[in-house]
Amino acid sequence: xxxxxxxxxxxxxxxxxxxxxxxxxxxxxxPTWGFEVILAAFGLWILMQLVGGLLGIAVVGGSRVAIPPxxxxxxxxxxxxxxxxxxxxFAAGLLKLxxxxxxxxxxxxxxxxxVRGLTTGACTFLLWLPGMISTTLIWASGLLLLGFDLEGxxxxxxxxxxxxxxxxxxxLLSLLLLFAVGVAPFVEELLFRGLLFRWLAAxxxxxxxxxxxxxxxxxxxxxxxxxxxxxxxLGPVAxxxxxxxxxxxxxxxxxxxxGLHATFNLAQLSMLLLN
Numbered sequence: 001x002x003x004x005x006x007x008x009x010x011x012x013x014x015x016x017x018x019x020x021x022x023x024x025x026x027x028x029x030x031p032t033w034g035f036e037v038i039l040a041a042f043g044l045w046i047l048m049q050l051v052g053g054l055l056g057i058a059v060v061g062g063s064r065v066a067i068p069p070x071x072x073x074x075x076x077x078x079x080x081x082x083x084x085x086x087x088x089x090f091a092a093g094l095l096k097l098x099x100x101x102x103x104x105x106x107x108x109x110x111x112x113x114x115v116r117g118l119t120t121g122a123c124t125f126l127l128w129l130p131g132m133i134s135t136t137l138i139w140a141s142g143l144l145l146l147g148f149d150l151e152g153x154x155x156x157x158x159x160x161x162x163x164x165x166x167x168x169x170x171x172l173l174s175l176l177l178l179f180a181v182g183v184a185p186f187v188e189e190l191l192f193r194g195l196l197f198r199w200l201a202a203x204x205x206x207x208x209x210x211x212x213x214x215x216x217x218x219x220x221x222x223x224x225x226x227x228x229x230x231x232x233x234l235g236p237v238a239x240x241x242x243x244x245x246x247x248x249x250x251x252x253x254x255x256x257x258x259g260l261h262a263t264f265n266l267a268q269l270s271m272l273l274l275n
Contacts, residue, residue, distance in 0.1 A: 001119065005134040008264060012131030016124050016243065020250035023120045025112030028252050029104035029197045033097060038196055041094060045191060048090045049083040058081020076160050084183040091187045108194040112253035120251060121259020125267065128243050128260070132236065139235030150232050161272055180269060185261035189244065192217045194254045197245045210245040217241030240264055 056078035098107045141258065143150060164173045192213055201209030218238030224229045244257040 002138065005138050008134045009131040009138075012128050012134075013243070016247060017250050019127060020120065020124065020247050020256065023116065023256075024251050025116070025253050027112035028106040028198075029098075030108040031107055031195075031202055032101045033199065035197075035199070037097070037101070038199060041097075041191065041195060045087065045090050045187075048086040052084070052086025053079035054082070055086075056080070077176065080157075080160075080179055081175065081217045084179045084187075087187045088183060091190050094190055097195070107198075108190065109198060109248060109252060109254040110194075110249075112255065114255045117251075117253040117255025118259035118262075120253070120256040121247070121261070122263045124243075124247055124256065124260050125263040131243075132239065132264075135239045136185035136236045139239075140232070142235075143231060148231060153220070158272065160270070161200065161269055167272055177266075177269060180265045181262045185258045185265060188217070189254060189257040189261055192241060193244055193248050193257045197248065201245075201249065206249050210242050213245055214238045214241035 057075060059082070060074050060078040095108065098104060140150060157176075161173070161176055161180075164176065196216070197209045197213040199209075200212055204212075215238055218234045218241060221237045222232055223233075240261065244260055248254060249258050249262060
């Protein structure tokens with residue numbers, strides 16, 4: 001069974017590589033920044049999210065901060081929206097990075113058509129779907145063998161989306177969907193693939209770039225609960241990061257990665273709504 005799942009995953013990756021190469025556009029310029037810039041960018045991103053989240057919570061009322069999000073979803077929504085808005089400000093500054101360091105405007109890999117890139121990303125998700133299911137099953141099976149209890153383990157965003165859908169909060173659901181499908185994919189792909197992966201790949205090779213950028217991508221999506229870290233999403237999210245980096249390497253257009261990431265999030269949330 002394990003060999004079958006690995007075979008399905010490998011075939012999905014090969015199909016993605018072939019498809020992305022056929023839709024490749026112009027070659028993006030080489031990154032011109034150093035590692036200190038990447039460290040500063042990640043630090044600023046975390047700071048902007050923290051400040052934006054705290055300001056968002058302050059807007060809905062500071063006295064509600066102590067209330068668990070599952071009892072008052074507005075606390076978590078305010079934090080996500082505030083952090084998302086400040087992340088967009090961060091992304092707007094990051095887009096100026098090539099000019100600040102004397103590079104070409106397309107060195108962040110926005111080197112092709114936005115529409116073509118987004119559709120390439122959406123189609124890539126369909127090609128990755130069998131591999132995604134396989135890697136999720138392998139990861140979950142491995143954690144269960146190691147003694148992890150995955151029953152009821154859900155990311156905070158998933159819990160919030162489920163809660164809002166059960167309550168029929170259409171406006172808040174739309175706001176959350178906009179954040180998950182629009183803001184998060186754009187900012188995260190710009191940072192993890194446009195900035196980090198391309199720098200790693202240029203200096204240490206594509207394989208090392210995919211490995212380390214995807215592991216870090218998965219790690220930042222780890223969440224805490226009363227029982228400790230939640231590892232259930234680490235494998236699937238890291239796999240998404242690896243496929244996105246592979247897609248950028250083969251296709252050369254960061255819009256394709258954003259389209260893949262957005263479609264992945266949209267599919268996850270759509271399944272929750274259907275359930």
